[in-house]
Amino acid sequence: MAFFKDKSVPPATKIFDNLYYVGVSTVGAYALQTSDGIILIDALNNTEEAKNVIEPGMRELGLDPNDIKIIIVTHGHGDHYGGAKYLSDKYQIPVMMSEPDWTLAANPQAAQKSGMPAPDWSDAPEKDLVANDGQEVTYGDTSVKLIATPGHTPGTMSLIFPVFENGKRHLASMWGGTGIPSQQGSIENYIRSAKKFASIEKELGVDVTLSNHPFVDDSVKRMRDLRDKPESQNPFIIGEQQVLNYTRVMSECAQAALARMQTN
Numbered sequence: 001m002a003f004f005k006d007k008s009v010p011p012a013t014k015i016f017d018n019l020y021y022v023g024v025s026t027v028g029a030y031a032l033q034t035s036d037g038i039i040l041i042d043a044l045n046n047t048e049e050a051k052n053v054i055e056p057g058m059r060e061l062g063l064d065p066n067d068i069k070i071i072i073v074t075h076g077h078g079d080h081y082g083g084a085k086y087l088s089d090k091y092q093i094p095v096m097m098s099e100p101d102w103t104l105a106a107n108p109q110a111a112q113k114s115g116m117p118a119p120d121w122s123d124a125p126e127k128d129l130v131a132n133d134g135q136e137v138t139y140g141d142t143s144v145k146l147i148a149t150p151g152h153t154p155g156t157m158s159l160i161f162p163v164f165e166n167g168k169r170h171l172a173s174m175w176g177g178t179g180i181p182s183q184q185g186s187i188e189n190y191i192r193s194a195k196k197f198a199s200i201e202k203e204l205g206v207d208v209t210l211s212n213h214p215f216v217d218d219s220v221k222r223m224r225d226l227r228d229k230p231e232s233q234n235p236f237i238i239g240e241q242q243v244l245n246y247t248r249v250m251s252e253c254a255q256a257a258l259a260r261m262q263t264n
């Protein structure tokens with residue numbers, strides 16, 4: 001778990017015409033620009049990171065934190081909601097998370113059991129908007145589809161939304177919780193969720209994957225490539241077949257974890 005000790009902060013990066021990375025190396029935060037304000041996806045570990053990474057990162061890229069309309073939190077671990085209370089209080093922004101994960105976030109000791117190192121997470125915001133399976137969160141011209149993918153946590157939400165590359169529309173997915181859980185029932189849920197998510201990705205024609213933990217899919221390097229060579233092919237557009245392969249590998253890793261558990 002050395003990745004979690006990497007405290008470096010990659011430069012805020014424009015990934016698509018309408019999508020901006022404002023996270024750290026260990027955990028992501030994404031600003032999705034719509035025609036009616038910004039949807040912020042995840043909020044890093046704590047107030048300090050919201051102040052020192054999200055706000056200045058957005059301003060560097062020409063975005064105004066005052067334009068954030070909602071914070072969608074993928075799951076109830078503090079590295080995703082930690083900065084949400086500060087931003088929500090300062091800018092009067094609603095925060096959305098699934099019902100089971102509002103419960104989880106209200107009991108961070110339970111979240112800590114998931115194998116994470118001692119967290120420096122700020123407290124969760126007060127329970128606010130509830131995200132439901134299949135729901136679409138729409139601002140202006142942009143809808144984010146929420147898919148319940150329990151496993152990593154009971155209420156992990158994965159996301160599908162449009163991104164634009166030089167005006168051309170693509171469809172991106174973000175798996176909401178990557179780490180494979182330790183309990184058998186949760187691993188079984190994880191496998192079911194990955195299969196369900198893959199079938200939705202296939203049906204909708206998703207051709208871009210994004211991660212809320214950028215070390216999982218080499219996003220830090222891909223963002224560096226984007227900044228260094230803005231004219232080259234966007235490395236986040238991997239094509240529909242590769243998207244399905246990516247989700248299948250996650251399901252297979254969970255199946256391996258389950259098999260290991262059953263042979264022990």
Ligand SMILES: [Zn+2]
Pocket residue numbers: 075077152177179
């Ligand atoms: Zn987590």
